[in-house]
Amino acid sequence: MTPAARLSASIELIDTIDTQRVPASKALKEWGTAHRYAGSGDRAAISGLVWDVLRRRASSAWIMDDDTPRARVLGMMKLERGMNVDAIDALCNGGRFAPAPLTDRERAALTSRILDEAPSHIAGDYPEWLDGYLAQVFGDDRVAEATAMASRAPLDLRVNTLKAKREKMLASLAHLGAQPTPWSPIGLRIELGADARNPGIHAEEDFIKGAIEVQDEGSQLAALLSAAKPGEQVIDLCAGAGGKTLALAAMMQGKGRLIATDHDKRQLAPIYERLSRAGVHNCDVRTPKGPDDTLADIHATADLVLIDAPCTGTGTWRRNPDAKWRMRPGALEVRLKDQVAVLDRAAALVKPGGRIVYITCSVLPPENGEQVRAFVARHPEFAVVPPSQTAAVLWDKAENFAAAALQSPEGWLMTPRRTGTDGFFVSILRR
Template identity: 80%
Template sequence: MTPAARLSAAIEVIEAIDSERVPAAKALKEWGTAHRFAGSGDRAAISGLVYDVLRRQASSAWIMDAAAPRSRLLGMLKLERGLDADAIAALCDGSRFAPAPLSEGERAALVSRTVTDAPAHIAGDYPEWLDGYLADVFGDDRAAEAAAMASRAPLDLRVNTLKAKPEKVLGSLRHLNATATPWSPLGLRITLGADARNPGVHAEEDFIKGGIEVQDEGSQLAAMLSGAKPGEQVIDLCAGAGGKTLALAAMMQGRGRLIATDRDKRQLAPIHERLSRAGVHNADVRTPKGADDPLSDIRASADLVLIDAPCTGTGTWRRNPDAKWRMRAGALEVRLKDQIEALDRAAALVKPGGRIAYITCSVLPPENSEQVRKFIGRHSDFTVTPPAQAASVLWDKTDEFLAATYQSDEGLLMTPRRTGTDGFFISVLHKKA
């Protein structure tokens, strides 16, 4: 397919997303099934165009003064891809399979309009109802912070120190242009271009042998800040597919007791194979059965309970750009209740002198600092470990890292703009001895 034909295909997919109200992944899959002539490179390029439109949906419609799929695509080509009006016109020439030529109004908009005077939710590409929440945490920087959350994320990997060494894996993945991540000493990063396909990491020998796992650098750092140590009893309360469970296991060096569970047993399905491949032998996966509590035998004995809390996922918008436009206020209320339940459950599991590591991939204050303040109000035997103290478990870049984060009395927040990671909030809560 020509670049122009790919634009036409992207417009077609966006029309399907709008009219059928389906997730982007579903619409792209259905388009690919109906157009089997398109090669893998074509499908990757079309996918990149569609997701970039979703990333820049509001701002693209603003500069074009129109919200039609074609208008948003044209605006995105200017804002996200950096093409000028002439370059866009060359692609939209009306030839076979190409979009129709630019109208006078479209060309004028591409030449003259910007987002300089746009409201924050337009310039930052997020739903207007979230503006107050983002203003609470970012203030006048909210448009810039949200815009950074709209850019395409790199592919980050974590080296599993139970089976490999970072410097060796870095050498073996040079063909993927892997580099060390800025903060995590265990992280590797593969930067992806606009039309790039995700590399076949799962086919790499390092992955097959358990030496690497796909994990955003921010998620790696969140696990590290928990301070899990060899010999401790550690509970991963919302383990899901096991990403942070694996990170905790490596921190514990195979010594101690690691328990992984989740309220939703379906989320736990991949964890067994992942633990086996990673060479983890001290993990006990407890799958809930009916109304029975899989942790009923544990009372105030854990050194650490890690809560990778169910949340709105606002910190992962750059990976799931269509999710932000489907998000509703009701979803936030549901997640807040889930977080309260998890925190209160964890409080009963931690021994005196132990700690809770509360983590969200959200940037919204109600899920982060406000949730921690309310927890402390309910559980006066807990105090917040100052972010500088929690981060001291990291490495020689602690001061530089802290300067890049947003810090509060309740914890610290990483963002794509400040730390180059997904948005993660971390609070370490210490139970009085």
């Protein structure tokens, strides 16, 4: 397919997503099935265009003064791809499979309109109802922060220290352009271009043998900040597919007791194979069975309870750009109730001197600092460990990390703009 044909396909797909109200991933998969002639390079390039349009949905429409699929694609080419009007015009030549030529109105918009006067939620590409929350945490920087949250994410990997060392994996994955992550001492990063194909990590020998796992650097840091130690009793209360469970197991070096559970047994399904591949032998996976409490035998004995809390996922927008446009205020209210329930459950599991590590992949204050303050008010036997006392696990990076991340009395906040990671909040509460 020509670049112009790929552009036409992206316009068609954006229209499908709009009119049929389907997730972008589903629309892209169905388009690929219906267009078998499109090669893997074509599909990757078209996917890149569609995701970039969703990243810049509001600002692209503003630039074009038009909210049609075509307008958003054209606006994105200027804002996200940095193309000038002549380069865009060359693609929209009206030829076979190419978009229709630019109109005078489109050309004028691409030439003259800028975002300087756009409202914050337009310039930052997020739903208007979230503006107050983002202003609360970021103030006048919210457009810059939200713009970074709309950027393309790299592919981050965590080296499984039960099986390998980072230096060896850097050499083994050099053909993919792997580099050390800036903060995590066990992370690798593969930068992806706008039209990059999936590097096929799951087919790499190192992945198959359990030496590496896909995990954003922010998620790695959240696990590291928990300071899990060999010999401790550790509970991963919202384990899901097991990403942080695996990280905790490596930190514990196979020594101690690790329990992984989740209220949704469907989320737990992949964890068994992942634990086996990673060489983890000290993890007890407890799958819910009916109304009985899977942790009924644990009574204030845990050294560490890690809560990877259910949340709105605002910190992962760069990986799930269409999710932010589907988000509604009611979703936040539901998540806040879920967080209260899981925090209160964790409180009964921790022994005196033990700790809860509360993590969200959100940047919204109600899910982060406000939730922590409310928990301490309900459970005065717990106190927040000041962030300045928790960064030592990052060794020589601690001082620079403290300068980059946002600190509050309740914990750390990482963001794409400040730390180059997904958005993560981490609070450590000691009993």
